[in-house]
Amino acid sequence: MSSKNKILTALKANQPDLLPLPALEVPLAEPVSAEAIEEKFKTTVVTIGGRIFEVNNFDQIREVIVQQFIPPARIVSSFPELNDIAETDIADVNPHLLENIELAVLKAQLGVAENGSLWVPEANMIQRVVPFICQHLALVVNRKDLIANMHEAYEILGNSNTGFGAFIAGPSKTADIEQSLVLGAHGPRSLTVFIYG
């Protein structure tokens, strides 16, 4: 008998009678206003080590970037609007050649207030490794895409198969040495969030 059959046979013999799946009806006290969600999102992002900039157009994003990251630092972006300061055509590059990216500016699909995380699907990453290998990461999220919690996030994501995707919350970090928090473990040393619109 194959291991698969062996395992499945043992499971069928040993698993208890079917128990029902619970409904996911979140007992939230009252509806939360968009303002409150945005406020919570901003506070949480800062608490977990991120920075927030509110912008209305790409000129303002460009301004912040130029202030913080002086060229010739290598900048990549998923936004064609930024092609004057960033490489936007690296989709076919060997991922190992992305090692020296200083800053990546990518579009986030959602921002979650309860934990400060932002959903970035593969299509917005240029390449999967980009949001992890860059020294600094900036994510741009539309103000209207800020939501309260993870239940809402998965409701919006549905069962879309994006190949890969990640919730990203703050800069890469570790506290493995005596519980001392250090930002910049293996991934980005900083996370900048642009709230757009």
Next chain:
Amino acid sequence: MRDHAALSEEFNKDEARVDWHDETLWFIRQKRDRAVHSIPEWEWLRETGSQIKNNVLSNLSAYLEQFEANALRNGVQVHWAADAKEHNEIVLSIMKRHQADRMVKSKSMLTEECHLNDFLAKNGIEVIDSDLGERIVQLAEEPPSHIVLPCIHKKKEEIGDLFHEHLGTAAGEADPQVLTEAARQHLRDTFLTRKVALTGVNFAVAETGEFVVCTNEGNADMGAHLSDVHIACMGIEKIIPERKHLSVFLRLLTRSATGQPITTYSSHFMKPREGQEMHIVLVDNGRSRQLGRADFRNSLKCIRCGSCMNTCPVYRRSGGHSYHTTIAGPIGAILAPNLDMKDHADLPFASTLCGSCSNVCPVKIDIHDQLYKWRQVLVKEGHVNSAKAAGMKAMAYTFANPSVFEVAGKSGRWFMKNFPALVSNKFNPWYKEREMPEPPKESFREWYSKNRKKA
């Protein structure tokens, strides 16, 4: 092999270190409390998480088949391993097929359970653990002492010495910032040069065939996205039915583990990257057997947050290595006897049964009840030492016979009063770290019969 009591005694020799270990873990427990108390619907989340897991365990075979079908459709190769040996051989065969002799691996307690690193080393394959804590214990040639915080037992000066020896940092350098930066540079090179990356799995979704890996460091992603081959290894109990259920578990996991609202990265792997090969290894290794033990099957609901360890008064003061098994602490003590009852017969006794573990468990596993039940199984099966078994029998007999109980109490009080050295010596384990109490002049029974007569 030394048991939990002997290994704890070793750990307890350095009192200052025990205090430090105890306080560090309690600090994490407090962070967990703050995070949890900020979520009004926390108890609803726990109950829902628990019920989803109950459903999973009652339908695991069907969910696994559904998961496999969807993963295959996504272009992922799926392997089934009945035990640790088969798991290790599957991983080795993938390495061989790609003529790879080096691997970068992010945190996976399953591969620790299977002793994959040793097996691969014997077969000429070098494994580098990329989680900082795991890299540290790997350099120290020790197993992790905690499932979430692998080197929580180590002082920064000791880590500084290890890094000085292996990574060339300055002698005496013990600043966590500097040491982390050294590891970052060292491991960046590793990520860029390894063809094969292995990761663990936090959750696997039957409905979509995807799996989710949670890290703070980004090490799983750095390994996986730079590799030609990604191998993800998971115990079969990691399955959840639908993607929307991730919302419940991602809300519970990190708040329980470290008090953060979520890990920095919650990465959802659905399909391999273009040109990449992706494998999933589904491992049983005793889990189907545990599922058949009605009293203990709930242990399979565990999502490996480690909160039961952080809160446990015994774990905090005995250290993870005293459990001599991959998963330490209360949850480890109910999982380990399933793998080998004889070798782990001491672990269910390494508890005060205070119940704090069950109170913090995000999926409501009745951990302390199971510890109590394992004790009974182990005694029945003859896996406790004869002195303990005889002592228990004598005590049961005494408690069941009032006249014997009275004589035993009386003589005990008389001996303690007249010959205190008989009990206050190093052969009496109760006397360790404690003074014996002053013997009372009379028992309650004597007092009661005297006073009742008066009335």
